[in-house]
Amino acid sequence: MIQLASDNYAAMHPEVLEALAAVGSGPAPAYGADPTTASLAQAVRRTFGEGAQAYPVLTGTGANVVALTAMLPRWGAVIATEHAHLHTDENGAPERVSGIKVLPVPAPGARLTPAAIERYAADLGDVHRAQPLAVSLTQATELGTVYTPAQVRAVTEAAHAAGMAVHMDGARLANAAAALGLSLRELTTDCGVDVLSFGGTKNGAALAEAVIVLDPRAVTGVEMVRKASMQLASKQRYTAAQLLALLDGGAGADPLWRRNASHANAMARRLRQGCSAVAGVNPTQPTEANVVFATVPRTLAAALREEAVFYDWGLGETRDRVEVRWMCSWDTRAEDVDAFARRVGALA
Structure with missing residues (x-):
């Protein structure tokens, strides 16, 4: 029977399994103080830029919640499309876990535009309104479309001009970058994205996602939020090994x-x-x-x-x-x- 339901159904890639086996014997320091997590940090800097900081987590929902919680104050809200996974398919996790209101906007093709930011910008400073202090865009989108670098940049520039930070749900960022023939950096750091939820599970890993902070000024207390949100794995080397295999590993030119x-x-x-x-x-x-x-x-x-x-x-x-x-x-x-x-x- 052919499986066409979701890329979450796919098995782990053999090279990811090999990477797990390579770190599977013997003890190692817990909670990310291990050599594999350190190697992942270096790979993330090579991939996304020298200022990038990686925080491995266990699930995509966890990555989104940790990222947005670290980006927003208690009164903050995030603008996202009506199709956004964090709005439709995460059981209200941003609201339930962190009290973050999601402000959904209509979006043909599931792509955010600067107009979505203009729709809520007037609420800034109004004590009666949740404060739209962040924008979240999904790459590739829930409808399988992709943002070009120009489209991402248009959103980030409009958001930053309004005083909002930019989060990217990159559960399928790899698919978007491959479709456009671009690097991961060209669709994120170079376009002004502040914080990325980087997906591994849908692309050959298992229980391996990461919050990648591209601009440290956009977050506060990521380490504390990750622990309080139950996304800090004690044996983090196994999560880090999977992500490292995707970013750095394997045979072949790519x-x-x-x-x-x-x-x-x-x-x-x-x-x-x-x-x-x-x-x-x-x-x-x-x-x-x-x-x-x-x-x-x-x-x-x-x-x-x-x-x-x-x-x-x-x-x-x-x-x-x-x-x-x-x-x-x-x-x-x-x-x-x-x-x-x-x-x-x-x-x-």
């Missing part, structure tokens, strides 16, 4: 993060090409990263689930149609994609 993301993106393009020509399959979003969105007859979706795992995403054009999400991963196989596309054609 780092593992790029190879994994490039493959996932390529499989999504292959899937779209194979299915979009089928009558009744109507793509609804550009396939810029590693996901295909399309509306299909509900009967077709039900039949496909006998041999594939995927999510319904929204309503279709009519009651007998549904929007589905087909997501590819680093371990999605071309032969499985082709077989699925043929099955879509046969059933349609």
